[in-house]
Amino acid sequence: MAYKINDTCINCGACEAECPVGVISAGDDQYVIDASGCIDCGACANVCPVDAPQPE
Template sequence: MAYKILDTCINCGACEPECPVDVISAGDDIYVIEEEGCIDCGACANVCPVDAPVPAE
């Protein structure tokens, strides 16, 4: 299951460098994850100060 980033994202950028497959990028207001490439490692969720990355349903 891939991760997604919720609207609670504060656009801090902490998650982007942690992604081992480079599928996180800055969106208009929040960071976004390309779900097709996500390997479900949880590295982004481990560094997020507001717990915005969550498993996609």
């Protein structure tokens, strides 16, 4: 199951830096995860200060 970033994202970039497969990028208002490449490792969720990445 892939992760998705919810609307609590504060655009800090911690998740993007931690993603081992590079599928997180800055969107217009918040970061986004390309679900097709997400390996469900949870690294993004572990570093997010506002728990924005959640399993889909």
